[in-house]
Amino acid sequence: MIRPVFEPETLPVEATGANLPPVAGGRLTPDGLRVRFKQHLSWTPEPIIEAPWRDTHVDPRVAAVLVPLVVREQGLTVLLTQRADHLNDHAGQVSFPGGRHEPFDADANATALREAQEEVGLDPSRVEILGALPDYLTGTGFRVSPVIGLVHPPFSLKADALEVAEVFEVPLAFLMDPANHEERVFRYEGGERRFFAMPYPRAASAEGDAPGERNGLGGHHFIWGATAAMLRNFYRFLAA
Numbered sequence: 001m002i003r004p005v006f007e008p009e010t011l012p013v014e015a016t017g018a019n020l021p022p023v024a025g026g027r028l029t030p031d032g033l034r035v036r037f038k039q040h041l042s043w044t045p046e047p048i049i050e051a052p053w054r055d056t057h058v059d060p061r062v063a064a065v066l067v068p069l070v071v072r073e074q075g076l077t078v079l080l081t082q083r084a085d086h087l088n089d090h091a092g093q094v095s096f097p098g099g100r101h102e103p104f105d106a107d108a109n110a111t112a113l114r115e116a117q118e119e120v121g122l123d124p125s126r127v128e129i130l131g132a133l134p135d136y137l138t139g140t141g142f143r144v145s146p147v148i149g150l151v152h153p154p155f156s157l158k159a160d161a162l163e164v165a166e167v168f169e170v171p172l173a174f175l176m177d178p179a180n181h182e183e184r185v186f187r188y189e190g191g192e193r194r195f196f197a198m199p200y201p202r203a204a205s206a207e208g209d210a211p212g213e214r215n216g217l218g219g220h221h222f223i224w225g226a227t228a229a230m231l232r233n234f235y236r237f238l239a240a
Contacts (some may be wrong), residue, residue, distance in 0.1 A: 005184045005190070008184065008186070008195065008197065008224050008225070009197075009199075009220075009222050010223065011039060011110070011184040011186055011211045012184065013182045013183070013184055013197075014183050014185055015176070015182075015183040016179060016180075016181060016182055016183070017178025017179060017180075017181040017183075017235075018178065018179040020178035020181075020239070021239055022176075022177060022178070022179075022239075023176045023177075023235065023238045023239050025173075026028060026133065026227045027238050028075065028076060028172050028173055028176060028238070029075075029076070029212060030071055030076070030095075030150055031075075033069070033130055033221075034130060035152070036222070036237070036238060037130045037131035037148070040099070041163050041237065041240045042235065042240065043236055043237055043240035045133075045134050045233045045236060046229060046232045046233055046236060053121060054215045056190060058165075060137060060141050060142055060143040061100055061141055061142050061143070062101040062142075062143055062145075063098060063099055063101060063111070063142045063143065063144045063145070064098055064099075064101060064108040064111035064112040064115070064144065064145040064146075064147055065096035065097065065098025065112055065115070065140050065144055065145075065146055065147065065230070066073075066097050066098055066112035066113065066115065066116040066122075066147050066149055067096055067147065067148045067230070067234065068096070068097065068116065068122065068127070068149055068151045069148065069149065069151060069172060070153070070169060071150055071151065071153065072153075072169075073154050073225075074171075075171060075172065075173060076150075076171070076172040076173075077169035077170060077171050077172060077193055078169065078170050078171075078172055078175055078231075079097075079120075079122075079151065079167065079168075079169050080094050080095065080096065080167070080168055080169070080170060080221070080223070080227070081094070081095055081096070081097055081119065081120060081159070081164045081166065081167050081168075081227060082095075082164070082165045082166035082167075082168070082221070083095050083163065083164065083165065084095055084161075084162065084163055084164060084165045090099075093225060093227070094221055094222065094223045094224070094227055095219065095226075095227050096145070096227060096229050096230070097112075097115055097116035097120050097122065097129075097148070098111070098112055098115045098116070098119075099111070099115040099118075099119075100142075102114075106172040108132060108145035108147055109132075109147055111145075112145070112147035112149075113129075113147075114210050119159065119160050119163055119164055120157045120158070120159050120160070120164060121152065121154060121157050121158035121159065121160075123155060123156075124155060126152050126153075127149040127150070127151055127152075128149060128150040128151075128152065129147060129148070130148045130149060130150060131145070131147075131148055131150045132145055132146060132147045132148060132228065133145075133146040133148065133233050133234060133237060134213065134233065136223050136229060136230050136233070138225075138226045139193075141149075144226065144230070146230045146233075146234075148234070168221060169194070170200050170221065170223070171206070174198075175223075175231050175234075175235075175236060176231075176234070176235050176236055178235060178239075179198075180196065181196055181197075181198060181228075181232055181235070182196065182197040182199070183195075183196060183197075184197055184224075188201060195224055195225055195228065196224065196225075196228035196229055196231075196232050197222065197223065197224040197228055197231070198223040198231065199220040199221070199222050199223065200220075200221045200223060201219075202210060202219050202220060203222055204220060
């Protein structure tokens, strides 16, 4: 299947989650999250999935990402990266640190921590793993395990310039507010692709240790696709 090319930021917003319940503020704290991950909750992941652009007869490639929740005085933030434009997969997109599982990785946690260290220089000893969300199957053929972890300052970062163009932080409260969840659709000959987007103003980017912030440039960090879908599932988990 030929993957159609489109500009996600230019597509109209068809719906938002403004009618959905908010997440209780106590759940957006380190202690609240610890309690939440110890509970056995009944909840349903978001029904929107990515249309496959690869041969569906081929087993998906196993991968993991770290969803790094930085413990800041003003509240938790989510550390995100802008991928370099020359990469083969998800070039230029906002992503969590992560990548393919390697044979020497003990599990998804090990993959996520190793990739975060390689991509942004995050020391695994500063990360407290809380748990993981259900695997997410991307249209590009990756089965991704989103590993949730608290990142405890102080820590320093050093982005791999070959993979990462920018590192920035967004308040968790913003990303867990369903009113900020946009649903957009790309229609093409043969079908359509629905996806979530969560644009965040660059000028509002959280201050912190993250290098490469370009707060003065204006515009938005356009969080969409697999990253936004995993954040939406995180919302569903916390709101259940």
